[in-house]
Amino acid sequence: MISDKMQELVSTSSLIRAMFEEGKRLSAIYGEDNVFDFSLGNPNLEPPENIKNSIIEILNDESPNYVHGYMNNSGYEDVREAIASFLNKKHSLNLSHDNIVMTCGAAGGLNIIFKTLLNPCDEVIVFAPYFGEYNNYVENFQGNLVVVSPDLTTFEPDLTELEKKITQKTKAIIINTPNNPTGVVYSEDLIKRLSDLLEKKQQEFNTSIYLISDEPYREIVYDGVNVPCILNYYKNSLIGYSYSKSLSLPGERIGYIVANSDMDDFSDFMAALNVANRILGFVNAPSLFQRVVAKALDSEVDINLYKKNRDLLYNHLVKIGFECIKPQGAFYLFPKALIEDDVKFADEAKKFNLLIVPGSSFGCPGYFRLSYCISYDKIEKSLDAFTKLANMYLK
Amino acid sequence: MISDKMQELVSTSSLIRAMFEEGKRLSAIYGEDNVFDFSLGNPNLEPPENIKNSIIEILNDESPNYVHGYMNNSGYEDVREAIASFLNKKHSLNLSHDNIVMTCGAAGGLNIIFKTLLNPCDEVIVFAPYFGEYNNYVENFQGNLVVVSPDLTTFEPDLTELEKKITQKTKAIIINTPNNPTGVVYSEDLIKRLSDLLEKKQQEFNTSIYLISDEPYREIVYDGVNVPCILNYYKNSLIGYSYSKSLSLPGERIGYIVANSDMDDFSDFMAALNVANRILGFVNAPSLFQRVVAKALDSEVDINLYKKNRDLLYNHLVKIGFECIKPQGAFYLFPKALIEDDVKFADEAKKFNLLIVPGSSFGCPGYFRLSYCISYDKIEKSLDAFTKLANMYLK
Structure with a gap:
C-alpha cells in the first residue's frame, strides 16, 4: 500500500542493503580485519x-x-x-x-x-x-x-x-x-x-x-x-x-x-x-x-591523513596496472575496471574480500569507486588483495 | 524564477512575517514588557x-x-x-x-x-x-x-x-x-x-x-x-x-x-x-x-508550570465572558472570537498589544488561538488587556 515510486525505491535500496549484508557475511567468515570495505563515504578521521x-x-x-x-x-x-x-x-x-x-x-x-x-x-x-x-x-x-x-x-x-x-x-x-x-x-x-x-x-x-x-x-x-x-x-x-x-x-x-x-x-x-x-x-x-x-569556522580534520591514504592506494593501483586519474580532492579514487562489466568486476573483487562500488551507480559504467576514508593500516593490508585482483586480468 | 507553488507560499509566509514584524513594532513603541505575544508555540520552559x-x-x-x-x-x-x-x-x-x-x-x-x-x-x-x-x-x-x-x-x-x-x-x-x-x-x-x-x-x-x-x-x-x-x-x-x-x-x-x-x-x-x-x-x-x-526517556519539563498558566488564563477569560472549552493538554486555548470575523478580531486585539492567531489559520473561522507557553508573569500582566478587549464587545 506504499506509493508506486517508493515501491521501486525500496527494491533498489534492498540491493544496496544486500551489498552491505555481504560485507557482514564476509567479515563473519574471514574476520573483520581481513575484509576491505572501500564502499562507504563515512569519514574515519576524528572531529577536531x-x-x-x-x-x-x-x-x-x-x-x-x-x-x-x-x-x-x-x-x-x-x-x-x-x-x-x-x-x-x-x-x-x-x-x-x-x-x-x-x-x-x-x-x-x-x-x-x-x-x-x-x-x-x-x-x-x-x-x-x-x-x-x-x-x-x-x-x-x-x-x-x-x-x-x-x-x-x-x-x-x-x-x-x-x-x-x-x-x-x-x-x-x-x-x-x-x-x-x-x-x-x-x-x-x-x-x-x-x-x-x-x-x-x-x-x-x-x-x-x-x-x-x-x-x-x-x-x-x-x-x-x-x-x-x-x-x-x-x-x-x-x-x-x-x-x-x-x-x-x-x-x-x-x-x-x-x-x-x-x-x-x-x-x-x-x-x-x-x-x-x-x-x-x-x-x-x-x-x-x-x-x-x-565556533569552529577555521577548524578542519587533519587532511594530511587522507592525503597519505590517497598516495598509498593510488601509487599501488597505478603500479599494478590500473588506469586512474590522480585526484586532488575528496576521499575517492575512480579507477577503470579491468573488464567492461563493472558490476561483474565488483563481484569478482569480493572474492578477494574487496568491497567496491561499480561506476554504473554514478552513471559511468566501466569504472569503480574506492572510498579511502578508512584507516591507513587497513589500506596497507588491502594492497595485496588488489594485486591479486589485477593479476586475474593483467598477467 | 522560483517555482509557481513556492511563489504562492512565499506570499503567504510574508503575511505571517508581517504579523511578527508588527509585534516588533509594538515592542519598540510600548516596550517588550507591555506587548503580549500569544502567537508562537515556542516552549518557554527550560529543558530538564x-x-x-x-x-x-x-x-x-x-x-x-x-x-x-x-x-x-x-x-x-x-x-x-x-x-x-x-x-x-x-x-x-x-x-x-x-x-x-x-x-x-x-x-x-x-x-x-x-x-x-x-x-x-x-x-x-x-x-x-x-x-x-x-x-x-x-x-x-x-x-x-x-x-x-x-x-x-x-x-x-x-x-x-x-x-x-x-x-x-x-x-x-x-x-x-x-x-x-x-x-x-x-x-x-x-x-x-x-x-x-x-x-x-x-x-x-x-x-x-x-x-x-x-x-x-x-x-x-x-x-x-x-x-x-x-x-x-x-x-x-x-x-x-x-x-x-x-x-x-x-x-x-x-x-x-x-x-x-x-x-x-x-x-x-x-x-x-x-x-x-x-x-x-x-x-x-x-x-x-x-x-x-x-538517556532521558523518563524526563520531561515541569508540566505544572504550563498547568498554572492554563488555569490563570482560562479562568480569567471565562470570567470576563469568553466562551472556551477547558483544554486538558498542549499549551493552547481556542476561545470563540467576540465577532464573527476572527481576522478582524485579531486585528482589534493588537490595539491592546495582544498578539493572537485567527482560527481561520486552522480552518476554523470565528475562533482564535492563544499559546500560553510564555511566562506566568506575562500572562498575569496581560489579563487586563483581555478585559479591555472583551469590554469593547460585551459591555
Whole structure:
C-alpha cells in the first residue's frame, strides 16, 4: 500500500542493503580485519578536538532555551553572519547573513533548492559520473534529471555536450567539486568557460539557469590546489555546503546554502528557501550544531591523513596496472575496471574480500569507486588483495 | 524564477512575517514588557537539567566518530530499542527497534510518512481545526487534503462527516491529540469509534486507510487525563512523535515514528520510511540528540508550570465572558472570537498589544488561538488587556 515510486525505491535500496549484508557475511567468515570495505563515504578521521570543547562551552555559557530553541527557519542570524564573514575573507566576497540559509547538511540543502526552483518537468543537468542521490532529489519535486556523458580523459564537465542538452526547460546545472566519485577538482578555466556558456544560453532562451555547486568536499583538497568559488564567476550561482566531511560530523546534519546576491529574484529565492526548509519538515538546521560550527569556522580534520591514504592506494593501483586519474580532492579514487562489466568486476573483487562500488551507480559504467576514508593500516593490508585482483586480468 | 507553488507560499509566509514584524513594532513603541505575544508555540520552559549532563556524559564516554557519525538511516538501533522498551512498558505494547524510525522532529516524520504513502491525488483527511502545515506536508507529495468540519461543541472529530468524506482515494487520516489549537485530548471512546469506522470503510472499499496520530504534545497533559495509544486500537496505525515540547528541544529536530507491526505491508512500509528519510535529505535524525533522548526517556519539563498558566488564563477569560472549552493538554486555548470575523478580531486585539492567531489559520473561522507557553508573569500582566478587549464587545 506504499506509493508506486517508493515501491521501486525500496527494491533498489534492498540491493544496496544486500551489498552491505555481504560485507557482514564476509567479515563473519574471514574476520573483520581481513575484509576491505572501500564502499562507504563515512569519514574515519576524528572531529577536531575543539568541537567537544565548543559544545561544552555553549552549554555552560548560553541559555538552554536559546541553544535548543526555535529560531528563524533560515538559522540563527549571528551564525549566518559569522559564516558570511568567513567566506568574505576567504573568497573576497561581500556576503551578509541574508545570503545564507543553514541546512540539514548538503542533502537537506539540495532538497530545499529543488523545492524552491522546480516546476514539474523542469530539467536539471548533471555531469556523469555523478552522486546517484541527485536522481532522487530532483524526482522528489517532479523534475527531470538530464545527464551529460563523462569526459573520460579529464573527468571535467563536457561543455560541448552540455551546450546541446540545455533547453528552454533547463532550470539548473549541478556541479560537484571536489567530485564524488572521481576526486577531481574543477579548474578555474573550466568554471569560466562553463559560466560563459550558461550566460550565452540564458540570453538565447531568455531564461534563468541556476548553477548549483555541491561542495561537501570543499576543504578536502591536496597538493595546494585551489577550488574556485563560483560566486565570483557567475551571477545565478549558489553553493550547497556541509560540515560532514570537513569536521567529520556527518550524523549531525549541519551545512548551509550560500547564494549570490546578484542572482535573478534573489530576495524571493532566499525567502523561498526559508519556507521550503520549514514545509519540507526540516524546520531549521539542528540548533546546537549551528552554534558549534560558528565556533569552529577555521577548524578542519587533519587532511594530511587522507592525503597519505590517497598516495598509498593510488601509487599501488597505478603500479599494478590500473588506469586512474590522480585526484586532488575528496576521499575517492575512480579507477577503470579491468573488464567492461563493472558490476561483474565488483563481484569478482569480493572474492578477494574487496568491497567496491561499480561506476554504473554514478552513471559511468566501466569504472569503480574506492572510498579511502578508512584507516591507513587497513589500506596497507588491502594492497595485496588488489594485486591479486589485477593479476586475474593483467598477467 | 522560483517555482509557481513556492511563489504562492512565499506570499503567504510574508503575511505571517508581517504579523511578527508588527509585534516588533509594538515592542519598540510600548516596550517588550507591555506587548503580549500569544502567537508562537515556542516552549518557554527550560529543558530538564539531565539533558545537559547527558550531552556531556555522551561526549566523555563515547567515541566522537560514533556519536557524530552516520548510522542506519532509521537511526541507532540501541536508541530505537530503548524507545521501543519505554513504549512497551507505558502502553503494554510489543515493539522492537524494527517499529521505530528516528526523525527530524514530528514535521520531518510526517513528511517521510506522506512521501512513503502518497500517490498523486491520494486523499488525506484532517479534522478542523488543524495545524495549517498539514496542507503543505500533503501537497509536497501531490496529495489532496480533505477537511472535516469542526465539531464546535466538543472539538473532537466529527465521525458522521468523516464517514461521508472517506472515498476510494483516502490513504490516511491525521489526528492530533492533545490537539493544536484546541488543547483537547481525544477520548478512548472516540478512538474506538474512529477505529471501527475505519475498519468498516477499509472493507467497503477494499483499501488500506492509515491512521496517523501526530503527538508532539503527548506528554503535555493535565488533570490526570489519559491519551489513548492508537496502536492498541487500530492495525493500520502509526504515531509521529517529537521531543520538542516534552523536553523543550524544538530547535534540535528530534523525534520518531512508531508503527504498528500488524499494519498492511509493515516491512515495506518501514523500509520505505528509511529510504524516504534518506532521499528527502534528512539522511538521519541528528545523531548526538538521538543518543541524548535515549538517556532521558523518563524526563520531561515541569508540566505544572504550563498547568498554572492554563488555569490563570482560562479562568480569567471565562470570567470576563469568553466562551472556551477547558483544554486538558498542549499549551493552547481556542476561545470563540467576540465577532464573527476572527481576522478582524485579531486585528482589534493588537490595539491592546495582544498578539493572537485567527482560527481561520486552522480552518476554523470565528475562533482564535492563544499559546500560553510564555511566562506566568506575562500572562498575569496581560489579563487586563483581555478585559479591555472583551469590554469593547460585551459591555
